[in-house]
Amino acid sequence: MGRKEMIAMLLAGGEGKRLGVLTKDLAKPAVPFGGKYRIIDFTLSNCVHSGIDTVGVLTQYQPLVLNSHLGIGSPWGLDRRDGGMAVLPPYVKQKGGMWYKGTANAIYQNMGFIDRFDPEYVLIISGDHIYKMDYDLMLQEHKRTGADVTISCIQVGWKEASRFGIMHVDEKGRIESFEEKPKVPTSNMASMGIYIFSWTVLQQYLIRDEANRMSGNDFGKDIIPAMLADGIHLHSYAFNGYWKDVGTIESLWEASMDLLAEKPGLDLYDRSWRIYSVNPNQPGHAVAPGAEISNSLITEGCLVEGGVYRSVLFHGVRTSPDSRVQDSVIMPNAKIGKGARIYRTIIGEGAIVADGVTIGNPSGGPITVIGSDEFVAANQSLLEVEQP
Amino acid sequence: MSRNMLGVINLIHESDELEALTASRCPASVPFGARYRLIDFTLSSMVNSGISKVAVFAHTKYRSLMDHLGSGRHWDLHHRQSSLFVLPPVTDDVNEVRRGDLFHFYQNRDYFTRSSHDYVIVTRSHMVCNINLDHVLEEHIATGADITVICKRQSELYGGMARKVMTDGAGRVTGMQDHFGRLNSDLISMEMYVMRKELLLELVDTSLAQGQDHLVRHAIMSRLDTLLVRSYQYTGYLGVVNTIESYYQNNMQLLRPEVWKSLFFEPGPIFTKVKDEPPARYCEGAKTSNSLIANGTIIEGTVINSIIFRGVHVRKGAVIRNSIVMQNGIIGENCNLDRVILDKDVRIEASRELRGADAVPFVAGKRKII
Numbered sequence: 001m002g003r004k005e006m007i008a009m010l011l012a013g014g015e016g017k018r019l020g021v022l023t024k025d026l027a028k029p030a031v032p033f034g035g036k037y038r039i040i041d042f043t044l045s046n047c048v049h050s051g052i053d054t055v056g057v058l059t060q061y062q063p064l065v066l067n068s069h070l071g072i073g074s075p076w077g078l079d080r081r082d083g084g085m086a087v088l089p090p091y092v093k094q095k096g097g098m099w100y101k102g103t104a105n106a107i108y109q110n111m112g113f114i115d116r117f118d119p120e121y122v123l124i125i126s127g128d129h130i131y132k133m134d135y136d137l138m139l140q141e142h143k144r145t146g147a148d149v150t151i152s153c154i155q156v157g158w159k160e161a162s163r164f165g166i167m168h169v170d171e172k173g174r175i176e177s178f179e180e181k182p183k184v185p186t187s188n189m190a191s192m193g194i195y196i197f198s199w200t201v202l203q204q205y206l207i208r209d210e211a212n213r214m215s216g217n218d219f220g221k222d223i224i225p226a227m228l229a230d231g232i233h234l235h236s237y238a239f240n241g242y243w244k245d246v247g248t249i250e251s252l253w254e255a256s257m258d259l260l261a262e263k264p265g266l267d268l269y270d271r272s273w274r275i276y277s278v279n280p281n282q283p284g285h286a287v288a289p290g291a292e293i294s295n296s297l298i299t300e301g302c303l304v305e306g307g308v309y310r311s312v313l314f315h316g317v318r319t320s321p322d323s324r325v326q327d328s329v330i331m332p333n334a335k336i337g338k339g340a341r342i343y344r345t346i347i348g349e350g351a352i353v354a355d356g357v358t359i360g361n362p363s364g365g366p367i368t369v370i371g372s373d374e375f376v377a378a379n380q381s382l383l384e385v386e387q388p
Numbered sequence: 389m390s391r392n393m394l395g396v397i398n399l400i401h402e403s404d405e406l407e408a409l410t411a412s413r414c415p416a417s418v419p420f421g422a423r424y425r426l427i428d429f430t431l432s433s434m435v436n437s438g439i440s441k442v443a444v445f446a447h448t449k450y451r452s453l454m455d456h457l458g459s460g461r462h463w464d465l466h467h468r469q470s471s472l473f474v475l476p477p478v479t480d481d482v483n484e485v486r487r488g489d490l491f492h493f494y495q496n497r498d499y500f501t502r503s504s505h506d507y508v509i510v511t512r513s514h515m516v517c518n519i520n521l522d523h524v525l526e527e528h529i530a531t532g533a534d535i536t537v538i539c540k541r542q543s544e545l546y547g548g549m550a551r552k553v554m555t556d557g558a559g560r561v562t563g564m565q566d567h568f569g570r571l572n573s574d575l576i577s578m579e580m581y582v583m584r585k586e587l588l589l590e591l592v593d594t595s596l597a598q599g600q601d602h603l604v605r606h607a608i609m610s611r612l613d614t615l616l617v618r619s620y621q622y623t624g625y626l627g628v629v630n631t632i633e634s635y636y637q638n639n640m641q642l643l644r645p646e647v648w649k650s651l652f653f654e655p656g657p658i659f660t661k662v663k664d665e666p667p668a669r670y671c672e673g674a675k676t677s678n679s680l681i682a683n684g685t686i687i688e689g690t691v692i693n694s695i696i697f698r699g700v701h702v703r704k705g706a707v708i709r710n711s712i713v714m715q716n717g718i719i720g721e722n723c724n725l726d727r728v729i730l731d732k733d734v735r736i737e738a739s740r741e742l743r744g745a746d747a748v749p750f751v752a753g754k755r756k757i758i
Contacts, residue, residue: 035667036666036683284680285681294674
């Protein structure tokens, strides 16, 4: 097998608890997003556009949908002779098996996979974020600064800062301190969970971390602080494009609405940076006489007979006459009955909303969520609202 | 059952009055129905019926067809157990290229002799339909026919040209004439013939030796007395697309929900080359009604009764009615289009007015700038 300069390890085992019913049967990276994609498509597409042809995808939680989506990586051009995509679930060894205890442990357990390619650098990313980024530019920066580790970072709102790994950097961009999910953040420079490690350095720390029984085996909580304590060179890589963590119902909905802005932060129509996905093979969507669509994304295979306003419809969605879908996300093959009203709601795959039902609150408040394959009957007009 | 049947999509001398649309491509690769090419319907019907070995007898102007078909990946025909062969004429003599299809069948006989399949289905690419060929083969075997020809009762062809078929009460074909013949029958041939492979090879050898050149016109139509040729009646949607009028009208038929639902979904999906286009984007102020819209399209203006292919951009104030806009078309601001067919990559500058008539839509060739 040829030597690779850099390979990617994509952490896709996230359970996505905060996405509630949407992740009941599937892992967070497999949650549908943007009318035809799943969340993981963005990072996978970034990899191939950045010239990375070897990606290990670490799966753990509810892998069925995710695995069938990934296949052998063909939609992303990752079905390669040398390298390509490998799905890496936890496995049983001679002395028993174990789950991936943490992000670092997941990589530790797959050191054999990485060593097969003998890479100079390893890119660690996760399948939970919506963004377009050229990892090759980050690698150039990593080489230029001569750092052992480069962490991609972005300015976030102060209110959100305690959800992220927060860092302080000096004027040259070198990282001085790093704190994972601080209660009281002292900076709003957040880690995007994108790391480039020089493999020899990371290897040592993974082995050391594994030997430490007190460790949580996590990159943000254990590995990075240990490296900082040893004084090795960690550098920041500032990113100023669109980046969104879609770990909550609220943020998933917001990111969907962001796509409908007049000038969206993330341009899906850029032909030089296509987001690839599994194609559902559906005909063009049909817009019936009497339908009205404005400021929305509609995917192939839909049949729209009602009104759709500022919403995202995935493939195979049917909306009936006199229905109104507003500020909502309707996942694949869901059906909206006659005269139904849907406001600020995420409707799961294959769900059916009966005629005349009203869901959600048009004027604000939390986002309503209907799980996959749920049937919302007419007499159920006041729904239990899923708290994000 | 169809696992035992070879597919042949015969493009040799395929009827073609599609004018500008076939200026640089064969009818098989003419874009149709917002994201497909004509050949997709026959090819998808074959693979959905379990046929795993398909040959396309390419003839002329097949560059875009090869680009479209590629390795057969999008139809799942690229596996160890399946294959797609694109077989262009095997000759460097221009006069031989002009010869009838039997000559090309003869030249490609290796395709037949190298396989262990017992049956063959020979089709064209201009019959837009979605059909279960397994049922056809079952009926073919059950009736003991030598040849089964798939037909449909349909009087409205919207100007499409199809052979007419006469059968006796038991379904035996007693007469068959080209579209201009005076045979009075509403049973039309879909140009799909099922027979034993051995019979096909025999017809090829014998007919050629008798100085005949065409599979249907000579080898089959002149042997209706000696061979048991039966019709199989298809009842799904059929569009005979080989003239501009029938191209236009059959596209417009797709706007009827029952046609959309049956042609694209029943009995199986229609596959085509995947483009990874994002969903269609409707902007603030967009108006759309009674239309078929593919992914990758951006609509800022008004689209009524129209078919919009992948990656089209309809700018602000533009109004499109009763029209077909193919891939990557750009419709400038405040344009007004009615009854037009725009081939791929056509660009209409701002404020243009273009108008065709119902049977004679205005056609703009590929990459034209108006």
